[in-house]
Amino acid sequence: MTDTPTLTLFNSLTRQLEPFQPVHEGEARVYSCGPTVYNYPHIGNMRAYVFADVLGRTLSHKGYKLTHVINITDVGHLTDDADAGEDKMEKMARQQHQSIWDIAKHYTEAYWADIRALNIREPAKWSIATDYVPQMIEFAKSIADKHCYELDSGLYFDVSTVSDYGRLARAVTEEGEGRIEAVEGKHNAADFAIWRKTPEGEKRQMEWDSPWGKGAPGWHLECSVMSGDLLGFPFDIHTGGIDHREIHHPNEIAQNQAFCCKPGDPCGLDVPANSGARVWMHNNFLVERQKSGGAGKMSKSSGEFLRLQLLIDKGYHPLAYRMMCLQAHYRSELEFSWEGLGAALTRLKRMIMAAERLKDVAPGEARHPKLMPMLEAFEKAIGEDLNTPVALTALEDVLAAKKVDPAAKRAAVEAMDSVLGLDLFGTGRADLRLKPKGVEITEAEIEDVLTRRKQARADKDFATSDALRDELAAKGVEVMDGDPLGWEWKLG
Ligand code: AMP
């Protein structure tokens, strides 16, 4: 689009903004920690994938050949990120009297439905953890002698065997994982299981033979193995939510150091290649206002379980949630509110209405003199650590620009939307008019009342016209005089 294809990203590991320098020229290889499929994802989880999607789209837009991998964790993630506790999948399967495989299938499909609804591009590969268990065992074998020790409960990684352990984390405590629940016999509180043995006399639904007995891989091991296998160490960027910056990613990094390190090399983290991925990026939380007044991280156990489907059931188009995410910088907390979501929907609607005027226009050359300042502002914003709030404004300025060749405008909007992913040309204003669940009136009935109301107004019978408007309002439909489509759902 312009001549400034620069991209600066915030690396959590070095805690600074760094120009993106690919490991392989012209390529960008990105791994994103995926969901643990024991339950539906909440919209906070989906913020992590909207962020990873914008990152991937930006890399593509800046001309890199993108290889993106997102994993599906269907084994090994315990109820706490700690080493004690129960496997989330095993627990849910037992509670629901179903096989783990059925649980995993159901929730993976639900997650993929949300991915599609949010217009998140498919990664090159969805890697399923249980498909990589033999590779995980090989990886563990290769680091076991120098970096691990065995306890009755499994094979543990000794964090004192790598330099700079925990550099990534902000809330560093002496205890690391051990702060949650200690495992007897650990050498250091922060040591973590890379293989968890099935306790004597127990049978797990998911277990594999290994040199350390029957059991299952640790969650951290999975991501090291899948990222290294599919993208090759070192690769470019590893993403996740900021909770992963504290335990999961420091442990992945420690394993990667152990795996990548050559004999005699101190293998510290000042050499970017030793951490497996050069750049570690983390999105901040979606938070909810708590009853106490403060705002807290959204989780599956707190308050109303905010799934994307709930938003849709209430009549909010899922892309309104994508818009809400884009309105905040990914490193800022974002507070969810229904009013905020309504405002995001209105903003999206305005943009889609403006884009509708360009729908049948063939894209031309975007670099129209009038559009250049906006194109440059957009490139600068997105290139400065994915500043989507500013990029959105540049896109709106293009949509509002007057006396510009429509072909240029169309091309500029297309290019910008290829990064923001609002699907402005694939979504019509009518598509945004989702009927909330529970509203019984049909669209044909609405049209019928509107026709009668139009007639009443033409007859200057304002009493009837008002009564018809109230009749619709009582059914959750708001009449909007002057609006090209005439009506809107009243969102409760
Ligand atoms: P999980 O399924 O728990 O492994 O989480 C999937 C992704 O969502 C991870 O990258 C988490 O860091 C991220 N995540 C979890 N809760 C939130 C939240 N409230 N806001 C944003 N991201 C979150």
Ligand code: ZN
């Ligand atoms: Zn992971």
